[in-house]
Amino acid sequence: MAIARSSPLFDEQLDFLVEKATPQELLAFQPSEAAQQRADELTEKNKSGELSASERAELEQMLEFDLFVTALKARVAKKIS
DSSP: OOOOOOOHHHHHHHHHHHHHSOHHHHHHOOOOHHHHHHHHHHHHHHHTTOOOHHHHHHHHHHHHHHHHHHHHHHHHHHHHO
């Protein structure tokens, strides 16, 4: 699935990271266990309608970062193929 972004800053950030880290480092990136547990907790609270405003903002930030990492990994995969 391709992620479409039109922001030049978004593209600059992706290009910077692709150039500064090895493809293997970028492709291997995973959130820490604690971060994954927090994301799971917020997702469950969201499903049950129990998120506070600050938790909603935190979850939205996590989702944006996940989209960024997905786009980064897609760009790296395309570069090395």
